[in-house]
Amino acid sequence: MADQTSNRTGAAQDASSYWSANLRLIVICLIIWALVSFGFGILLRPMLSGIAIGGTDLGFWFAQQGSILVFLGLIFFYAWRMNKIDQQYGVDEE
Amino acid sequence: MDQYMLNLLVVGASFALYIGIAIWARAGSTSEFYAAGRGVNPVMNGMATAADWMSAASFISMAGLIAFVGYNNSSFLMGWTGGYVLMALLLAPYLRKFGKFTVPEFIGDRFYSTSARVVGVICLLVISITYVIGQMTGAGVAFSRFLEVESWQGLFIASGVVFMYAVLGGMKGITYTQVAQYCVLIVAYTIPAVFISLQLTGNPIPGLGLFSTHTESGLPLLTKLDQVVTELGFNQYTAATSPLNMALFTLSLMIGTAGLPHVIIRFFTVPKVADARWSAGWALVFIALLYLTAPAVGAMARLNITEQMWPNGGVNGDAVTVQQIETEETYQWMENWVQTGLLRFEDKNGDGMIQYYNDGNAEMQALAAQRGWEGNELVTFNRDILVLANPEIANLPPWVIALIAAGGLAAALSTAAGLLLAISSAISHDLIKGTFNPEISEKSELLWARVSMAGAIVLATYLGLNPPGFAAQVVALAFGLAAATLFPVLMMGIFSKRVNSAGAIAGMLVGLLVTLAYLFTYLGILFIPGTNLLENTAVNHLFGISPLAFGPIGAVLNFATAFIVSSMTEEPPQEVQDLVESVRIPRGASAAAADH
Numbered sequence: 001m002a003d004q005t006s007n008r009t010g011a012a013q014d015a016s017s018y019w020s021a022n023l024r025l026i027v028i029c030l031i032i033w034a035l036v037s038f039g040f041g042i043l044l045r046p047m048l049s050g051i052a053i054g055g056t057d058l059g060f061w062f063a064q065q066g067s068i069l070v071f072l073g074l075i076f077f078y079a080w081r082m083n084k085i086d087q088q089y090g091v092d093e094e
Numbered sequence: 095m096d097q098y099m100l101n102l103l104v105v106g107a108s109f110a111l112y113i114g115i116a117i118w119a120r121a122g123s124t125s126e127f128y129a130a131g132r133g134v135n136p137v138m139n140g141m142a143t144a145a146d147w148m149s150a151a152s153f154i155s156m157a158g159l160i161a162f163v164g165y166n167n168s169s170f171l172m173g174w175t176g177g178y179v180l181m182a183l184l185l186a187p188y189l190r191k192f193g194k195f196t197v198p199e200f201i202g203d204r205f206y207s208t209s210a211r212v213v214g215v216i217c218l219l220v221i222s223i224t225y226v227i228g229q230m231t232g233a234g235v236a237f238s239r240f241l242e243v244e245s246w247q248g249l250f251i252a253s254g255v256v257f258m259y260a261v262l263g264g265m266k267g268i269t270y271t272q273v274a275q276y277c278v279l280i281v282a283y284t285i286p287a288v289f290i291s292l293q294l295t296g297n298p299i300p301g302l303g304l305f306s307t308h309t310e311s312g313l314p315l316l317t318k319l320d321q322v323v324t325e326l327g328f329n330q331y332t333a334a335t336s337p338l339n340m341a342l343f344t345l346s347l348m349i350g351t352a353g354l355p356h357v358i359i360r361f362f363t364v365p366k367v368a369d370a371r372w373s374a375g376w377a378l379v380f381i382a383l384l385y386l387t388a389p390a391v392g393a394m395a396r397l398n399i400t401e402q403m404w405p406n407g408g409v410n411g412d413a414v415t416v417q418q419i420e421t422e423e424t425y426q427w428m429e430n431w432v433q434t435g436l437l438r439f440e441d442k443n444g445d446g447m448i449q450y451y452n453d454g455n456a457e458m459q460a461l462a463a464q465r466g467w468e469g470n471e472l473v474t475f476n477r478d479i480l481v482l483a484n485p486e487i488a489n490l491p492p493w494v495i496a497l498i499a500a501g502g503l504a505a506a507l508s509t510a511a512g513l514l515l516a517i518s519s520a521i522s523h524d525l526i527k528g529t530f531n532p533e534i535s536e537k538s539e540l541l542w543a544r545v546s547m548a549g550a551i552v553l554a555t556y557l558g559l560n561p562p563g564f565a566a567q568v569v570a571l572a573f574g575l576a577a578a579t580l581f582p583v584l585m586m587g588i589f590s591k592r593v594n595s596a597g598a599i600a601g602m603l604v605g606l607l608v609t610l611a612y613l614f615t616y617l618g619i620l621f622i623p624g625t626n627l628l629e630n631t632a633v634n635h636l637f638g639i640s641p642l643a644f645g646p647i648g649a650v651l652n653f654a655t656a657f658i659v660s661s662m663t664e665e666p667p668q669e670v671q672d673l674v675e676s677v678r679i680p681r682g683a684s685a686a687a688a689d690h
Contacts, residue, residue, distance in 0.1 A: 019678055026183050033179045037172045037348075042341045045334065054305025055314025056332045063168035064160075064389040065301055068175045068382050075182045075378055079371035082187075086368070091679045093366045 018089040025081055029074050037067040097492050101240045104496040105503060108278050109255055112271045112507075116259030119267045124536050127264030127543050128195035128519050129362045134269055136369040140376025142272035143360045145279065145508035147174075147351075147377070148384060149225075150232030153279060153505035157484075158477030161392035164331035168389070169344040175378060175385055176344070177351025180581075182374030185352060186361040188588045188677045190370040195362065197355040197516075197580065198524040204587040204677075206670050207595035208529055213602050215520045217579040218355045220606075222513045222520075223557070225356075225572045229510035230558025233503055239434060239482070240499035246559055252507060253555040260511050261547050268511045269363060275504035280383055282501025286485045286494055287387045290394050293488060300390035308397075319397050325409045326400065327455030331393065339643050346645030350573030353581030356509075356516035367680035395480050398487055403450040403472060409461075413447040413471075427486035436476035443468040514554060518546035574613060574641075578605035578648025586656055588678070591671045597660030605652030609644055616641045 040048060045059030053061050086092035121127040134142070152174070160167045192200050198218060202211025230249060237248020259267040284300075291303035295315055308315045319331050334340070351357070360377075361370045402424065406412045419425040419439070431437035439448045443466055450472040451458050462468070482502065485494040522543040527534050534542070579602050586593045586601070593601075616630040628634040630641065639647065665671075676682070 015675065015679065022678075029179070029183055033176065037176050037344060038341045041168065041172055042334075042337050042344065045337070055317035055320075056305075060165055060168075060316075060332050061305065063165060064171055064304070065386055067172050068378075068385055071175050071179050072375065072378050072382055074179055075371075075375040078183055079368070079375055082371060083368050086680050091681045093368060093680050093683055 014089055015091075018085065018091060021085050021089075022082065025078060025085070029078050032070065033074055036062055036070040041067050097495060098242060100492050100496040101499050104493070105241065105500045108274075108500045108504065111274055112255055113258050115270045115274060116262050116267050119259075119263045119270045121262070121264040121266045121540070124195070124523075124540050124543065126266045127540055128515075128523065129359075130264075130266040130269045132363060132365055134363040134365075136364050136373035137376050138273055139269070139360060139364050139369075139373045140378075141276045141380050142269045142363075143357065143373070143377035144380035144384075145272040145276035145504070146360055146512035147357055147381060147509070148279065148505055149509035150229055150236075150502065150506040152384065152388075153283065154232065154236075154478050154481050154502055157388045157392040157395065158480035159392075160389050161396040161480055162477055164329065165333060166335055166340060169340055169347060171385055171389060173344040173347025174351055175381060177348040178374055178378045178381070180348060180352035181358070181361075182371060182378075185358060185581075185584055185588070186374050187367045187370045187680070189358060189584070190361050190364065191367050191677050191680060191683050193362075193683060195359075196519050196523050197358055197584070198520055199528065200587065201583055201598070202524070202528060204670065204673060205583075205593075205595040205598040206667065207599065210595050210599050210602075211524055211528060213599055214580070214583070215524045217575065217602060217606060218516060218520050221354065221572050221576050221580070222356060222516045223553070225354075226510055226513040226517070226554045227557045227561055229506045229513065230554050231561050233506040233510065234558055236482075236499060236502040236506065240496075240502075249555060249558050252503070252510075253551055253558075256507055256511050256514065257548065257551050260514055260551065261544050264543060264547070265359075265363060265515055268515055269360075271511065272508045275508040276380060278497075278504040279501040279508075280380070282497040282504075283384055283391075283481075284387060285497065286488065286490055287391050287394075289490050289494075290398070290484065290488045291390060294394050294397065300394070301386040304390040304393055315397070316393065319393055322397060322400050322408065326404075326450065327452035327458035331396070339638070339640055342639060342643035342646060346577055346643050347573055349577035349581050349649055350645050351576075353576035353579070353584070354572070355520075355576075355580060356512040358584075359516060359519070360512070365683075367683045391481065391484065395484055395487065399475075400450070402487070403448065409451070413449045415447050416441055417446065419448065424489065427483050430486065431479055431483055436474065436479050438474035439472050442471050448472060510554065514547060514550045517550045518543060521546040521550070571613065574609050574645040574648060575606065577645030578609040578652055582649050582652040582656070586653065588674065590657075591674045592665055593656050593660045594663055594666045596663045597656040597658075600659040601652040601656030604655040605648045608651055609648035612636070612644045612648075613641050 040059055041063035045057070048058040051058040083092065123131070125131050156170055159170060189200060194200060194203070198211045198214030201214035202208060230252070233252040234245040234249040237243055237251065238245040241248065259271050287300040288298050291300040292298055294308060295303040295306045296309050297303035297306050304315060306315060307313065308318045311318050316332055324330050361373060364370050364373050403414050404411065405414055414425070419428050428437060428439070441448060445466065448471045449467045451470055453459065453462065453470040482498060485498055522539060526542050527539050582605060583598050583602050586598065615627045616634070617626060619625040632638055632640070
């Protein structure tokens, strides 16, 4: 990990690559977010109709249970990953 | 001990607990009053956020909304949870880093304009005041039903309790009462659900029971349910009707959720930016405990009720008789709820039986003619009964019923308190300190905060007693406006350095006005029935978009206006661009709090 005080040079560049790392992570998470809810749960449900689960199809499960569980996973993943990235760029809180 | 005494005891005990917390968690500074001194543990804040968020609508109405519509209303489940992903990734950590007290304060600083701040306050007040009306009426109704007092008396008691902890403790008092209220409401919601899931499927976890086998018939529960409801001419439970509107409505609820100021300010109470990220996850954990259970409660209760109405082998056997309803213990709940007017049955054809079926369905009309039925005889079945009567329908012990009463009240009061804080802090911090009298001392600001809180409670009580005609449209209004005004402006404030004050103000106004215009066109001017310009049917809707699903369109217009206006006007000053830089980086969050 970079020394937190003496690393002033290239700080602006660091800040911008920190921000793009964050944006990349957000985009990945939001793609999954949209895929499980609007995708599997609603618009792509006909595609999943072949997969039976408990008297109905997988799309129904995603709409009433699965999407919520994936949302949970996403928020914790983002928090964990961002806290790592913060440390990596030396912008975490003391 | 009879049911009434038990209700009184359980609700009384929960209120004593809230008042005890109020006395313990008094606020001594504006930082404690607005943000609980930024010392709230992220898990505790998650719990408080869950109670703050889950209103009377989540606790009482949601399972019923799903039960009587089925799959199509999954929008509520995905929308009201998916919004937390947006909040956790796009807003909460950055606004915590900003380290101030209110949502309009961020808008005012980032867009270096008091006008922008005032427009933010207007949006916040419209959203929060409409939302609080529903909570107050919900609390009044729960009181009158379980404690047998008049609705207005119930409302006064509820306001009195909120007054105690909100005026004394501000955010600090509200936070710790919300933690207690969460515990009450989740226990109250889960216990009956577990019992019912065990009765129907043998699986103690309702969310799993929903997808397992119905013990009695040996069929999967959802197959059985589809069969039972289609037999009576209702739509198949698991079938979809309009995926596009469903997707847009879900998106509207998601963006709206992320833009609700009373939820956003909860993330100002944790010590660090990293805590704000974790805390959003914990909030969703505690919310999911109820939201994963709700669809199971809905489906199982629908199955129970339908089978009770046709106890002799479905529609081919005889319907339940009036005599059974009046004498058998299994049907006692129907007798109880008939007294409230929320349930009504009528033996139209005088055959001594109550036929429950969809009399709007052509096939059923033919069958009815053949069997001498004269229309659906379960005339009224209010959807809100479902959760409240659930323990009675499943014949659970009286203490579970008392718990439901305390849970419903906890859900309504915790949300009301959060909204009242958002309203009062916008008045004392954004209007009085931020706009009219910036030189005000901290001590007098704290006094003004308490006075605004008291005033907001009086206003909410008044509106609860005299609800305006549009109380039922609250969901459309609050979520549509939050999606079209606050969410876009907050997001642009963080993710763009180029959007300037002119752009932000124009964007918010366009989002606010266009969304209101669209809602008023179909639902009536100020929601007054009969003043709508066009009939609220799919044919009349612009591109078939229902007014309920308009939020995302308002948001897109807000974004577009802000970018176009900003690109034609000067870019924000350097210090504002520096502010955006600093908001994006977690380091220094505690320093920002200390400076303030």
